[in-house]
Amino acid sequence: MIEYLQQSYEVILLSSPGLAWEQIRIAHPNVKCVEVCMERRISLMKDLKALWILWHVFLREKPAMVHSMTPKAGLLCMLAAWLARVPVRVHTFTGLVFPTSVGLKRRVLMATDWLTCACATHVIPEGEGVKRDLMSHGITKKDIRVLGYGNVRGIDLCRFDPSLNYCLNYDFGCRSNCVGKSTGSLTFIVVGRLVGDKGINEVVAAFVRLYQEYPIARLVLVGGYEECFDPLEPKTLEAIERHPAIHAVGVQHDVRPWFAISDVAILASYREGFPNVVIEAGAMGLPQIVTDINGANEIIEDGKNGIIVPSKNTDALYKAMMRMTDKELRDSLSKNARKMVASRYDQHFVRKCLYDFYKEIL
Known part of the structure; x- marks a missing residue:
């Protein structure tokens, strides 16, 4: 999406470190990249540190909009963007963990998803099923809608073409x-x-x-x-x-x-x-x-x-x-x-x- 969005917007990318992140930075040398360590799992001290850093990043960059994806990045970014008074705060739910969880873990996950929605000005569910779960479990009462048929990336049909000849280099x-x-x-x-x-x-x-x-x-x-x-x-x-x-x-x-x-x-x-x-x-x-x-x-x-x-x-x-x-x-x-x-x-x-x-x- 990066080149497509750059036609009309200044894009800043923010992510935890990792191989995929490095590949993106190399592929897009003209895009400003900000690295902030965010744990996938709950880690109170590390999460508070990441929240503090994100808040300062948003205060410094003064974005018109913050758009987050994935559960932990969504929670931290939406909360930091709300604290920094970013005017437009968007989170995309690419999946929900709480529907298949039980007990205390389920309650904690529902609470964090609720907080993410509360801090966001706009919520995008990736699919009608995710939308139903958000609404039926009372995670948000905001007016949310699925974009298109519900996918965030789409498919390059020219690249994924069964008529092409593919070389499988693997020794069985x-x-x-x-x-x-x-x-x-x-x-x-x-x-x-x-x-x-x-x-x-x-x-x-x-x-x-x-x-x-x-x-x-x-x-x-x-x-x-x-x-x-x-x-x-x-x-x-x-x-x-x-x-x-x-x-x-x-x-x-x-x-x-x-x-x-x-x-x-x-x-x-x-x-x-x-x-x-x-x-x-x-x-x-x-x-x-x-x-x-x-x-x-x-x-x-x-x-x-x-x-x-x-x-x-x-x-x-x-x-x-x-x-x-x-x-x-x-x-x-x-x-x-x-x-x-x-x-x-x-x-x-x-x-x-x-x-x-x-x-x-x-």
């Missing part, structure tokens, strides 16, 4: 003949963090069961582990390590070649805001199995471009994967996949929605 070793459409196998793919919250335990268990009845099936897992935050179950890790048809290929900077060799994409997450990976897989023409959660159930229409199943349900996943062994069904869903994404999430359309919103509120 002795199992190299197990992956790829050309081998005659049925390849399922999961792209995302390999953690419990993403439903990886259920996916692996369902696949192991499927493989017993359909031994040409293959499962490719694209993403990294997070042992500290949400580790997988030991039996899941063992299956990933030992199963001859499960390939954990780690973090990949370009997921397009992996989609290109796959037949079906799976998102088994417990919660999302608006999953970009479902849009990307759809743009690549893949039929999908997704859980019935915010965002995913707005991109996928059951029986039209994919199958929707309950979350945390291994048996439902297994049955959906077994249904996908029917090539006629896969072809039918695939025909609708790309055109449905193109009609709603084209990058130019998504950018225009945000650009028009900025013009309206400024």
Whole structure:
């Protein structure tokens, strides 16, 4: 969005440090960048320090608007912007954690989301599901609306094009003949963090069961582990390590070649805001199995471009994967996949929605 917004605005970027942040700074040397350390998890002293720094940044820069994303940055930036009397304060909720939490953690998360909304002048939910949760749980009573069809980034349809030739530079070793459409196998793919919250335990268990009845099936897992935050179950890790048809290929900077060799994409997450990976897989023409959660159930229409199943349900996943062994069904869903994404999430359309919103509120 940066070049697009620079046509009309002076843009200042603010973020915690990290690899992605460094890549952005290198790619946009003419954009002013401000680095402020913000912890992902609750850390009272570090959070207060970050709030103090943000307040001083906003006092110094005197922005006409602060627009924040992600939960912690949203809370700190909206509060600091309110204290600094920034006239327009916008927060985008790209997902909500509290609906799947319980007990004290749930109450704390709801309170922080309420405070974020209270400090913001405008709230953008990324999708109708996020909007419903914010309204129904009393997080805000402000007039909030979804921009376009609910995605914040959009998709570059020229880049995610199934008709292009993609080069997959990966050594599968002795199992190299197990992956790829050309081998005659049925390849399922999961792209995302390999953690419990993403439903990886259920996916692996369902696949192991499927493989017993359909031994040409293959499962490719694209993403990294997070042992500290949400580790997988030991039996899941063992299956990933030992199963001859499960390939954990780690973090990949370009997921397009992996989609290109796959037949079906799976998102088994417990919660999302608006999953970009479902849009990307759809743009690549893949039929999908997704859980019935915010965002995913707005991109996928059951029986039209994919199958929707309950979350945390291994048996439902297994049955959906077994249904996908029917090539006629896969072809039918695939025909609708790309055109449905193109009609709603084209990058130019998504950018225009945000650009028009900025013009309206400024």
